Amino acid sequence: MPITITPTEKQEITKIVCPDCKEKVRQVGLLKESKIEGLTFKCKRCGKLWTVKSE
Numbered sequence: 324m325p326i327t328i329t330p331t332e333k334q335e336i337t338k339i340v341c342p343d344c345k346e347k348v349r350q351v352g353l354l355k356e357s358k359i360e361g362l363t364f365k366c367k368r369c370g371k372l373w374t375v376k377s378e
Contacts, residue, residue: 331354334354334355335354335355336352336353336354336355337352337353337354337355338351338352339351339352339353339364339375341366341368341369341371341373342373343366343369343371344366344368344369346366346367346368346369348364348366349367351364353375353377357377358377358378359375359376359377360376360377361374361376362374362375362376363375
């Protein structure tokens with residue numbers, strides 16, 4: 324599974340927030356109008372594992 328990471332310029336982003344404790348996921352954001360599937364994160368505050376999907 325190839326993963327592509329490219330440099331970008333400052334843009335409007337949506338921050339990812341834990342639905343349970345409302346802690347922001349640090350240093351991660353989604354570009355507006357992006358489509359994401361298969362991204363997961365573990366909240367550093369409450370320790371719960373979450374899947375992120377945007378359409």
